[in-house]
Amino acid sequence: MKNFFFYFATVLIWGSTWIGIKMQLGTVDPIVSVAYRFGLATLLLLAWCKLFRLEMSFSRRQHLFMAAQGILLFGFNYLLFYIAELYINSGLAAVLFSTILLMNVMNGAIFLGQPIDKKVIIAGLFGLTGIVLVFRPEITAFSLENHGLRGxxxxxxxxxxxxFGNITSAYNQKSNKLPIIQTNAYGMGYGALAMLAVAVFSGKTFLFEVTPLYIGSLVYLSVFGSIIAFGCYLTLVGNIGADRAAYATLLFPIVALIIATIWEGYHWTPSAAMGIVFILTGNIIMVHKGWKMPWSLKRKVLVPAKAEK
Incomplete structure (x- = not known):
């Protein structure tokens, strides 16, 4: 039951963070805002660890893996996406990011020796087809002109x-036995420092917009979008695997579109509606118990079908 909560909390929160990100755009450079976001999240998590006297002493090797997770997951992937959206629209970016589901399957097999679950592949193909249908207008409008291929x-x-950040997190939890909260505290700190270094190196100006809109969105992205959502998501990565956890990336664009329907008057098309059907079908395939390789969200460790009794 806990994994259901983590899963849907991830989907609902990340599906709503687009509002916060939109409120961040304007006066402050996006990379600086990312550094602020994870910097604030780091301070809050460290305060939490201090308050509850959590173990904060780790070896140099463990810090190295926490830094790798942080730089990959809380740093440079954000940097590249912000740059990419200078050349392509956000809808196409969402479609491309959704391929993380299949990437996690392949990387999990390569780096963690995990078996490739056919069920995840089939569900992922349904989901990716749905995402393409939802964002069909953005995809058809794509052009290689204006550095589109670069984006x-x-x-x-x-x-x-x-x-890679997902796989590193799974390795940190399973092999390095690193706790989620402390790992995220240090990892987000390393990610924030990486973004700070990029901002300084590229000559960005460190402005801060003292308005309720900017401060409120910063707090929301730091607390909900970073601390809570990443905490839930990475717990899922450890509990059910990076491949299955990544299916959340196919669902949170739906939440974003529902919010856009309410707040911005988004008009649904037959293609988008069909896309939702495909995505939900993929989700049903993922959780249906009738398959030979069942996914039980109530279990923390997935046991191959042959080993079950």
Whole structure:
């Protein structure tokens, strides 16, 4: 039951963070805002660890893996996506990011020796087809002119880095036995420092917009979009695997579109409606118990079908 909560909390929160990100755009450079976001999240998590006296002493090797997770997952993938959206629209970026589901399957097999679950592949193909249908207008409007190919390559690279971050998190939990909260505290700190370094190196101006809109969105993205959502998502990565957890990336664009329907008057098309059907079908395939390789969200460790009694 806990994994259901983590799963849907991830989907609902990340599906709503687009509002916060939109409120961040304007006076402050996006990379600086990302550094602020994860910097604030780091301070809050460290305060939480201090308050509850959580173990904060780790070896140099463990810090190295936490830094790798942070730089990949809380740093450079964000940087590349922000740059990519200078060349392509956000809808196409969302479609490309959704390929993280299949990337996690392949990277999990390569780096963690996990078996490739056919069920995840089939569900993922349904989901990816749905995402393409939902964002069909953005895809058909794509052109290689104005450095469009550069934007696509940047999105693919960013998604690959995020997938590596997922696999690193799974390894940190399973092999390094690193706790989620402390790992995220240090990892987000390393990610924030990486973004800070990029901002300084590229000559960005460190402005801060003292308005309720900017401060409120910063707090929301730091607390909900970073601390809570990443905490839930990475717990899922450890509990049910990076491949299954990544299906959330196919669902939160739906939440974003529902919010856009309410707040911005988004008009649904037959293609978008059909896309939702495909995505939900993929989700049903993922959780249906009638398959030989069942996915039980109530279990923390997935046991291959042959080993079950």
């Amino acid at each position: 696509v390559l940047l999105c693919v690279a960013a998604t690959l880095l995020a997938s």
